[in-house]
Amino acid sequence: MTRESVNGIFCPCCGSPTELSDSWLTCSATGTQFSTSVASELHRYVETPPQAVPAVSFRWGGSWFCSADATAMVETDGRVSCLACGRTMPNMLLYSIIKFHVHGASTP
Ligand SMILES: [Zn+2]
Numbered sequence: 001m002t003r004e005s006v007n008g009i010f011c012p013c014c015g016s017p018t019e020l021s022d023s024w025l026t027c028s029a030t031g032t033q034f035s036t037s038v039a040s041e042l043h044r045y046v047e048t049p050p051q052a053v054p055a056v057s058f059r060w061g062g063s064w065f066c067s068a069d070a071t072a073m074v075e076t077d078g079r080v081s082c083l084a085c086g087r088t089m090p091n092m093l094l095y096s097i098i099k100f101h102v103h104g105a106s107t108p
């Protein structure tokens, strides 16, 4: 096993490669399945050049990884950005992941 993602998308929550499981985009480290809307957002994120993202007035918190290159992202001034490729996580993507996924929380 290599640290290479077959579909070119890394988990935004832990930086692990993702894989397709029953056609769901799945984090290979935790088994977290992403919804189809999040998966399509992630596809768009890695397939398009860096986009301008409006800053928010609150802190997102948490730790994020670039889905294009698995680099740990930094939050500054209401934006979560990757210093390696210059991409910024779209706000809707962050919101969707925070709202709908409990990544890594496998305790009952
Ligand atoms: Zn993950």
Ligand SMILES: [Zn+2]
Residues within 6 Å of the ligand: 066, 067, 068, 069, 070, 071, 082, 083, 084, 085, 086, 087
């Ligand atoms: Zn990046």
